[in-house]
Amino acid sequence: MPAQSSRPELVSVRIPMNDHGSMVVEVTERNETRHLVDYASDEIRETLARLPADTRVPVEMSRAGTRSNVWKVVALYGGRPAEATAPVSTAN
Numbered sequence: 001m002p003a004q005s006s007r008p009e010l011v012s013v014r015i016p017m018n019d020h021g022s023m024v025v026e027v028t029e030r031n032e033t034r035h036l037v038d039y040a041s042d043e044i045r046e047t048l049a050r051l052p053a054d055t056r057v058p059v060e061m062s063r064a065g066t067r068s069n070v071w072k073v074v075a076l077y078g079g080r081p082a083e084a085t086a087p088v089s090t091a092n
Contacts, residue, residue: 007060008058008059008060008075008077009027009028009029009058009059009060009061010027010028010029010056010057010058011025011026011027011028011034011056011057011058011059012025012026012028012054012055012056013025013051013052013053013054013055013056013057014026014033014053015053016049016051016052016053017036017045017048017049017051021037021039021045021049022035022036022037023035023036023048024036025059028056033069034061034069034070034071035068035069035070035071036048036061036070036071036072036073037064037070037071037072038064038070038071038072038073039072039073040072040073040074040075043076044073044075044076045073047076048073048076057076057077058076058077059073059075059076059077060073060074060075060076060077061073061074062074
């Protein structure tokens with residue numbers, strides 16, 4: 001079973017989304033770099049595609065692959081991180 005975050009994690013955009021839908025973020029708490037390559041909805045993908053470098057956003061992720069550091073965003077949270085209790089959008 002793929003690993004999935006059990007709560008929103010605050011990430012900082014390091015490399016904004018490219019033409020292939022991939023972006024690089026850093027998990028703020030752990031200084032861990034992740035490559036986001038899949039999105040639960042077009043709304044999530046489009047929202048993240050508009051974010052410039054150094055933007056911080058709370059997201060919920062699951063592994064998209066078993067042998068590499070690629071992740072799927074399953075929920076994007078609104079508001080300030082401390083208030084991120086309800087997802088803006090999730091997979092149906």
